Amino acid sequence: MNLTATAPADRPATPAPPALRWGYGTNGFANHRLTDALRVLADLGYEGVALTLDHCHLDPFAPDLGRRVAATADLLRDLGLAVVIETGARYLLDPREKHAPTLLHDERAKRLDFLRHAVAIGADLGAEAVSFWAGVRPAGVPPRVAWQRLVDGCADVVAHADRAGVTLGFEPEPGMLVEDLAGWHRLRAALGAPARFGLTLDIGHCRCLEPVDVPQCVTDAAPYLVNVQIDDMRRGVHEHLEFGAGEIDFPPVLRALRDGGYRGLVAVELPRHSHAAAAVAESAIEFLRDAAGQR
Numbered sequence: 315m316n317l318t319a320t321a322p323a324d325r326p327a328t329p330a331p332p333a334l335r336w337g338y339g340t341n342g343f344a345n346h347r348l349t350d351a352l353r354v355l356a357d358l359g360y361e362g363v364a365l366t367l368d369h370c371h372l373d374p375f376a377p378d379l380g381r382r383v384a385a386t387a388d389l390l391r392d393l394g395l396a397v398v399i400e401t402g403a404r405y406l407l408d409p410r411e412k413h414a415p416t417l418l419h420d421e422r423a424k425r426l427d428f429l430r431h432a433v434a435i436g437a438d439l440g441a442e443a444v445s446f447w448a449g450v451r452p453a454g455v456p457p458r459v460a461w462q463r464l465v466d467g468c469a470d471v472v473a474h475a476d477r478a479g480v481t482l483g484f485e486p487e488p489g490m491l492v493e494d495l496a497g498w499h500r501l502r503a504a505l506g507a508p509a510r511f512g513l514t515l516d517i518g519h520c521r522c523l524e525p526v527d528v529p530q531c532v533t534d535a536a537p538y539l540v541n542v543q544i545d546d547m548r549r550g551v552h553e554h555l556e557f558g559a560g561e562i563d564f565p566p567v568l569r570a571l572r573d574g575g576y577r578g579l580v581a582v583e584l585p586r587h588s589h590a591a592a593a594v595a596e597s598a599i600e601f602l603r604d605a606a607g608q609r
Contacts, residue, residue, distance in 0.1 A: 416449025
């Protein structure tokens with residue numbers, strides 16, 4: 315008797331999940347012209363960029379913004395680069411206070427105006443997502459007031475995104491009013507779970523503060539993911555590190571992203587490495603290809 319099990323000849327093979335798509339954050343190229351940064355990243359084999367709107371890179375308040383957006387769209391197309399829009403510029407809105415004002419401040423109208431600009435730019439560039447976060451609760455603003463301001467502000471941004479046909483990715487950020495996945499779920503529920511309100515997940519943040527291990531964090535987040543940032547990190551320390559300098563074992567993390575069906579960009583997030591941008595970007599994509607088995 316032959317006890318060897320064989321699959322029926324006509325059973326279709328299970329297709330392998332598609333390869334992950336690597337991107338790089340332009341906030342790690344702060345000393346480059348945007349056009350030069352995009353060309354360097356395309357030459358290195360990146361398939362997309364996470365474009366942080368900032369003074370040096372597509373200033374959203376520049377008087378000739380329309381021309382610059384059109385030129386950027388043309389260059390992205392010519393280089394074959396996808397794009398997500400990031401809104402975490404440090405001193406774009408206030409030259410004295412990092413990230414201020416946020417949606418939590420008394421004078422939050424300037425942040426709302428910026429986010430509306432970001433949605434419009436994202437629409438013009440065909441961005442896969444526009445990413446933003448809550449901000450740190452200002453001293454003197456009670457928690458309940460800060461939370462209501464956040465919900466109201468996000469509702470405004472969602473309405474603009476709906477009209478523009480743009481997907482939003484809200485990022486939990488350590489130390490901010492929404493810093494983890496539990497906080498993101500609470501916010502999403504308060505907004506009525508809008509279809510265009512997705513999740514931006516920073517892989518390093520999972521190691522920094524989430525209660526489960528990093529692959530499980532990715533698996534839990536997978537149904538909501540619209541944007542992924544990737545970097546190494548240590549437990550309890552919010553510091554974006556080059557791959558191998560932290561505590562994350564990346565092959566299981568990348569496998570969880572593939573198995574979860576994620577199809578967006580996985581963009582390297584190293585905002586303090588502009589001093590060696592091209593070299594860091596080259597070593598990062600080599601590391602990720604090896605970790606994902608994409609050689």
